[in-house]
Amino acid sequence: MSRRRHSDGDDGGQSHKRRRTSEPVEIEDRLESLICRVGEKSTSSLESNLEGLAGVLEADLPNYKNKILRILCAVARLLPEKLTVYTTLVGLLNARNYNFGGEFVEAMIRQLKETLKANLYTEALYLVRFLCDLVNCHVIAAPSMVAMFENFVSVTQEEDVPQVRSDWFVYAVLSSLPWVGKELYEKKDAEMDRLLNQIDGYLKRRLKTHVPMLQVWTAEKPHPQEEYLDCLFAQIQKLKKDRWQERHILRPYIAFDSVLCEALQHNLPPFTPPAHMPDCQYPMPRVIFRMFDYTDAPEGPVMPGSHSVERFVIEDNLHNIIKSHWKERKTCAAQLLSYPGKNKIPLNYHIVEVIFGELFQLPCPPHIDVMYTTLLIELCKLQPGSLPQVLAQATEMMYVRLDTMNTTCIDRLLNWFSHHLSNFQFRWSWDDWVDCLALDADKPKPKFVKEVLEKCMRLSYHQRIVDIVPPTFSALIPADPIFFYKYQDEANSALPGYAVAIAVGNAIKNRASNEEILTVLKDVPNPNQEDDDDEGEGFNPLKIEVFLQTLLHLAAKSFSHSFSALAKFHEILKALTDCDEGKLHILRVVYEVWRNHPQMVSVLVDKLIRTQIVDCAAVANWLFSPNMAHEFTRFYVWEILHSTIRKMNKHVQKIQKELEEAKDKLERQQHKKQKDSGDEEDMEKNSEDEDGQLEEQIERLQEKVESAQSEQKNLFLVIFQRFIMMLTEHLVRCETGSVDFSTPWYKNCIERLQQIFLMHHVTIHQYMGTLENLLFTAELDHHILAVYQQFCALQL
């Protein structure tokens, strides 16, 4: 039945733009909705839904062909978890309308070229896989698919291209084989054997320097953290040995075999992989995260083995579901739990494994960390009788294996665990972890528990933590976050500066002006100066101490109080910390007074940077200074450092954006001038002025950008230099003392160095030349240099 309005037909062949109603748009939206929702919960079977939808679309082809083509291309690209549903749909349409099938294949090839050009490699992958499954639906002829694969694999013969380029093309072939391996082997087994041999050869000669940097655990047992291509190849080889029998993938097209068999197939046009360009950004290599195997699920369906292709398909689909629905946690949880075929697999275990795999992914998780916490809570709500137990089991397993877990991953684990507990009244069987109490405090297990409790305290309060752990754990309970005031009472009256501290305190309480307070501070002697020296405005550590200790003491009540204090006395603080030593000393004083309250130290340092009382390099120097060596392995130190680096990066980006905007504005203005005519003399003069102003602004911004970038580069140089010094010192000391260098401190330090590279790889990439020339030279100890080389091997 035609849905066209009667009046539209009256105009004959003329353009309908004048009289276009909202109806076509509504119909297009409805088509999109029908297509997107097929396969979801329905009273009818999937087959009858597909049959029905194919009928509707076939009827709409005359009027909405282009829209339907675009929607189908989009779902191919964006909904890979429903791949076989849509390939079946295309198969049915092709059987009914051969031309449409041909046009669809052409559109897909066009889209594939575009996605590759646009560096959208993940989407391109799904397009390739879709095309492969169309072979199963009798839309594409198998030999032409094999020919495309041959072109893909020939990329491995290219010279002088990044390894990640040929990696992608090999991955595209291998990752499609679970769907189409059987069919391709039936039609072209000799060619396929040759392809797999070529791939085997490539994988053997491929460099794997990057792997240690990406592994979550350094130990091989119980589950090796395999490089992603190696793992996939092993899975495909096993699949081949099983004669391509694959039973997990949902294949709706099997039910339509009789119809699809009748369809005529299309040949893929010859596809040449686009040449490598300097600005191509191929995906980074990965390591496959595994934490469970068939021994872990106590009852019910067995978990497919690590080299089974089912494992690959399940993980891939679960990752894709998260990618599609991460913004909507209820939908995401529901979609994960309604995974088709869930009754044959221990689904909860797969879900938990995939979620932690993403959370621990190096360099960074695909989505913001907190999403995973909330998603797991949602899953616990939907499966209260089973999922919490799996989660507890997972947590216990990760605790047991902390000794070999990457420090960055430990950070994320303790952040997740403490946040999770705060949603469940901090209930945990702490007694199960009593073994950690017998270990040295710097060992990973007690350290982990201590940091978890500290994070838990930040989300609650000190007494709560005391209450939730057994008394045996008292050594691991965080310190009571009190303020330490040097000039507290009469007992300290002998301290230099005591009298002035009292005077300053009173002045502040009486709302004295900045000038008055500075006058009071003049009385503070400078331990750095000679007695007969004129009172210079030089660095006076005692003055800083007296003022800041007193100020922060008066403002200790809350963050807001302290921020107000810093804002109110900004002028004084600036004056006192005009030089580098001053900046360093201010940070030392903040630590002195708030050393029991790391969270307060964090937020104060943040404010001091944002109000430009200290700069980022000062913070880095402070954290690496001997005064802070005893805190060096504490989590909050790294929170501060990474936050500082991020602030620096955002600052540079902000000014760069301003510069771009000014440049755009100038361009637009000049463009407009060219088009305008009219009162030329007046206009010319005005626009020259305007241009001049803008050009001046651009020049100033350019300088600002250069200055900011210089500061940024300097920050990284400071940080890397400090790391190199500390690590070299340790390694030399251990060598001369014939002691094993691999202490818990060393592991922490070298992994923190790795973490800097991984967490800020985008920015660091710009300064690689300098880093290589100045710091990471061949003279460096090979242990330290290895970190740099692994980073380079990621070809980020």
Place this chain on the structure above:
Amino acid sequence: MSIKLNALLSDSYVDVSQYRDQHFKGNRYEQEKLLKQANTLYVGNLSFYTTEEQVYELFSKSGDVKRIIIGLDKVKKTACGFCFVEYYTRTDAENAMRFVNGTRLDDRIIRTDWDAGFKEGRQYGRGKSGGQVRDEYRQDYDPARGGYGKVVSRP
């Protein structure tokens, strides 16, 4: 090629709610515009004992917090169970709406909503007794929010 699927655009946790501040100076259109660009969130159902530190820690999980303003009883000038959280960027605020809203802080499910922006005076409860309006009329006993609602405890 760059067709976006409506099905994947759904981001319902970020949508503006039905609530509108009745004291807002400006018309509905202006208010909605501000809400759609806001970096500030209203946070409700806090315990009276929840501290600024706890709010900072939780809300920092979606991005850097610019400032927190704890809601106060207009008469007593003590915390009365709500606050404002302002982020530097809209993206960070959106992630809070997606992943912090509806989870627990201090053992209570908290609720976040877009706010048109903090103005002096908005940190005070608007209930007759000085606290929030909701605490005037509620019938249940909530030890973390002063016990019974005012309507119950009034003679």
